[in-house]
Amino acid sequence: xxxxxxxxxxxxxxxxxxxxxxxxxxxxxxxxxxxxxxxxxxxxxxxxxxxxxxxxxxxxxxxxxxxxxxxxxxxxxxxxxxxxxxxxxxxxxxxxxxxxxxxxxxxxxxxxxxxxxxxxxxxxxxxxxxxxxxxxxxxxxxxxxxx
Numbered sequence: 001x002x003x004x005x006x007x008x009x010x011x012x013x014x015x016x017x018x019x020x021x022x023x024x025x026x027x028x029x030x031x032x033x034x035x036x037x038x039x040x041x042x043x044x045x046x047x048x049x050x051x052x053x054x055x056x057x058x059x060x061x062x063x064x065x066x067x068x069x070x071x072x073x074x075x076x077x078x079x080x081x082x083x084x085x086x087x088x089x090x091x092x093x094x095x096x097x098x099x100x101x102x103x104x105x106x107x108x109x110x111x112x113x114x115x116x117x118x119x120x121x122x123x124x125x126x127x128x129x130x131x132x133x134x135x136x137x138x139x140x141x142x143x144x145x146x147x
Contacts, residue, residue, distance in 0.1 A: 001014040002042075020048050029067075030064060055145060063141075065098075070136065070137075088123075090145065091123060092120070092146055094142045096116070100137030
């Protein structure tokens with residue numbers, strides 16, 4: 001994370017392992033950054049260390065990595081059952097597949113996505129991300145609040 005040090009000079013303020021990793025069923029979500037409503041200014045505060053939520057705060061955004069295990073897995077954290085199947089969020093999502101294969105299911109449509117493929121997932125549209133391969137898949141996404 002970049003920002004300004006105590007003297008006001010541009011600096012790298014933090015690097016290393018992300019502080020928030022959520023294991024929920026077939027998904028492992030690594031929260032890299034969460035911002036609030038604009039205007040956004042450099043800060044030393046890491047909002048991703050707060051209580052995790054599927055959606056960013058109203059008017060905010062989040063940057064995350066999602067690893068999807070092959071097949072279906074039981075929900076390890078019942079608090080996160082709401083996104084283990086088809087779900088809709090009030091976010092505009094920019095998603096790119098980094099590794100493996102992910103099937104995007106929207107209504108009756110299924111699209112197989114591979115590394116480098118990207119999706120713009122619009123607010124309120126029910127969707128599901130499935131890994132039907134034999135290896136873990138990894139996606140990176142930026143979610144923008146539509147609230």
